[in-house]
Amino acid sequence: MGMGGASSGSKKTEIRNIFNSKVENGEEYTVLAAMYLLHEQKLLKEVRTYFNYIIGYKDGDDPEIVIISADCELSDVGEPVYCKKSECRKAECSQHGTFLVTHPDLGDKPLEFGIIVSTAWDGYFINASYLDEFMPFMEFFQNRFAK
Numbered sequence: 001m002g003m004g005g006a007s008s009g010s011k012k013t014e015i016r017n018i019f020n021s022k023v024e025n026g027e028e029y030t031v032l033a034a035m036y037l038l039h040e041q042k043l044l045k046e047v048r049t050y051f052n053y054i055i056g057y058k059d060g061d062d063p064e065i066v067i068i069s070a071d072c073e074l075s076d077v078g079e080p081v082y083c084k085k086s087e088c089r090k091a092e093c094s095q096h097g098t099f100l101v102t103h104p105d106l107g108d109k110p111l112e113f114g115i116i117v118s119t120a121w122d123g124y125f126i127n128a129s130y131l132d133e134f135m136p137f138m139e140f141f142q143n144r145f146a147k
Contacts, residue, residue: 008119011128014074019056022080023066029056032133033126034113036098050124053113057137062086063144065101067111072125081105091146099141 015033020026034053039046054077056066063085069078083103085091090102090110100110117131130137 008128011074011126012130015054015126015128018070018074018077019054019066019068022068022077023056026056029058029064029066030133030136031056032130032137033116033128034099035116035121035125036113037124051113052126054126055113055115055137056080057140057145059140059144063140065145067101067106067113070126072123072127074126085145085147088145088147091141093138093142093146 011033016031019029019031023029032055034055036051036053038049038051040049041047050072052070052072054068054070056068058064065083067081067083070076081103083091083101083106088101088103090100092100094100094112096114098112098114100112102110115130115134115137116125117129117134119127119129
């Protein structure tokens with residue numbers, strides 16, 4: 001990777017700043033980058049669609065996850081979707097280690113995402129590694145948020 005560590009750090013700062021600018025009291029949330037790769041078979045070829053998200057979470061009486069869609073360069077960032085546990089229809093971990101959240105503001109189908117733990121996908125996913133933050137998020141999701 002070479003410079004991967006340095007760029008990951010500055011990218012994390014950028015992600016934190018974007019989150020704080022979009023979310024009131026953003027500094028109260030733990031923030032990570034997430035991704036999802038959708039494989040679709042279209043006629044004779046496989047089509048891959050890459051999704052990037054900024055995820056913030058905080059514990060409390062009603063644990064909450066905030067999901068913001070973004071592109072891999074963080075140049076196009078959507079509006080935050082606030083998912084309180086009490087408002088989610090379902091929240092679960094898949095066998096693949098991804099997280100699924102079903103919430104009215106996310107549409108009819110569950111939103112699936114995995115935490116970005118490597119910068120190996122540069123050019124498709126946000127170039128930041130949240131390896132150290134993965135287990136705390138997994139524990140929060142399974143013990144406090146899943147239903």
